Amino acid sequence: MRRLESSRRTYDWGSTDDIPGFLGQPPDGEPVAEVWMGTHALAPSRVAGPDGPRSLRDVVGELPFMLKLLAAARPLSLQVHPGSDLARTGFDAEESDGVPLDAAHRVFKDPHPKPEMVLALTTFDTLVGFRPTAEILRILEALPVPLARELADQLRSAPGFAGIVDLVERLVTQPPTRAEVAEVVAACADAKAKGIDIKRAYLTAVEVEGHHPGDVGVVISLLLNRLTLQPGEAAYLATGIIHAHLRGMCLEVMVASDNVLRAGLTSKHLEPERLLRCLEGGMSRLARVEPQQFGQSTDVFSPGLREFALSITQSSPAEPHGAPLPDQGRRIVVCTGGTVELVNGQGEREVLTRGQAVYADASDGALLALGTGEVAQAYTPTAEDRATPLTDLV
Structure with a gap:
């Protein structure tokens, strides 16, 4: 197991208090929007090395998933995530044109689609998909x-x-x-x-309108479903679905991508025509992901993709020998509450408090969670996990 140090993203829609409070850090007045845990080239996590911190990407290669902590104090941009074909052709074109990866007008930061799943940590409001x-x-x-x-x-x-x-x-x-x-x-x-x-x-x-006066997204919001997730509820957002998160804190697990096409409610670069081409057919809506139980203390949320799933394990004295976590491959585990001691197959131990995270892989074998607390684990699911059903949230 390797402890992670992960990057904070200070976008203008972030909360000055929520993520610092979650991490047990004093707020510094900056609007902290996200913490990225993974190997994405724009902000890879870091692990300790003999000569100092090293990029997790350099140590383990590229993970197919990324885990984020997200806190919105005001609406995010009106946006759509591209599918595989548009992501690949768009990325290749911008690479060929020599557009710097961190340029403000750069649209495709990687060649991957960006389906994602949200797990609410607080009451979480979002706009997603068109109303009938x-x-x-x-x-x-x-x-x-x-x-x-x-x-x-x-x-x-x-x-x-x-x-x-x-x-x-x-x-x-x-x-x-x-x-x-x-x-x-x-x-x-x-x-x-x-x-x-x-x-x-x-x-x-x-x-x-109170946050984005005069913006076209205010009118478009009338066309979109408004949905509220309560803490512990999860929902899947496929590519090609128009959406705008409004407020709240959540965990997001997604394909390791930062490709976003925007059309309003933002100071960032807009791509309205590409966004229109990206919209996929059908009355797309957010789908609730119903958890499947693993052992006594774990819920597994899987939208049926091969790239990612999310498990939530609550450890307690009811399982004095530890609550087992699913999967034994490459994993990111973050503590979401209390104090949890992780034990790997070799008996090595890491104690995590809220907001602390580790990377584990096949060499760690099965992980056990002890103590009184909760951990979330992002990982690549098995075929059995991918059979989890989705139900309409609207």
Whole structure:
């Protein structure tokens, strides 16, 4: 087992308190958005070496998954993650053009798709996938302003997924003025004041406008499902699904990628036309990942991909000899609560407190968790793990 030192990412939507508090560190006023645990070239974790810290990537090669701690104090960008073909061709093109990997306008940071799974650590709010046509029409038709009426008329004449994508295309390629966005938000606020809302659509627009006034993403938010995960609930987000996390803290496990196409709610580089091409067919929604039990004390969350799964193990005196963790391959284990002692197959021990993490591989064999606490483990699942069912969260 090797202890990890991992990089913090200080994006403007991050929380000044949540991740420092989780790690037991004093806040320094910076908005800490993410902690990356893995081997991605942009921010690989580090492990101790005889001559000082070394990149985990240099020691073990490239892992197929990455684990993140994420804390959002305000909405993230309106975004879509690319699938395999677009990620590969986009990465190769930017490499060929000599675009630096850390350039602000660089879109494809690696040649990989970016499906991901979220496990809520606090109440976690997100926008993801398009609402049904009938629901969008109800939302728009109740807003007595020209832009909402125009969008409703367009969708009524061309309903379904393709028609909704056409609405998004219109909005991102011919963005409404700040005054038009403000008019829509004022109508949403007026409806709320009268006790009218449709599945929190108007509440969302008002809240998002408070962080991103005049942004086209405020209007697009009306088209998206608003979903809330409670602590311990997990959900899978496939490539090609439009989304924007709103607030809360979570663990994310994903294919080791940082490819994001953005169309609003951000100060970062926008790629609205590529985002439109990336949207995949169907009324895509976030799918709950139902846990499967492993042993007495572990829940396994697997969305059915070969690259990653996540296990959550709660150790306690009820298992005095230790709670076994699934898998014996390459793993990242992070303590999410209490104090946990990990013991590998050779009897080596590492004590972890909340926020501390280790890397383990086949040489460690099976891991046991002792003490009173909780650990999350990201790993490559077996075929049996990948059979976990998904259910619609909406």
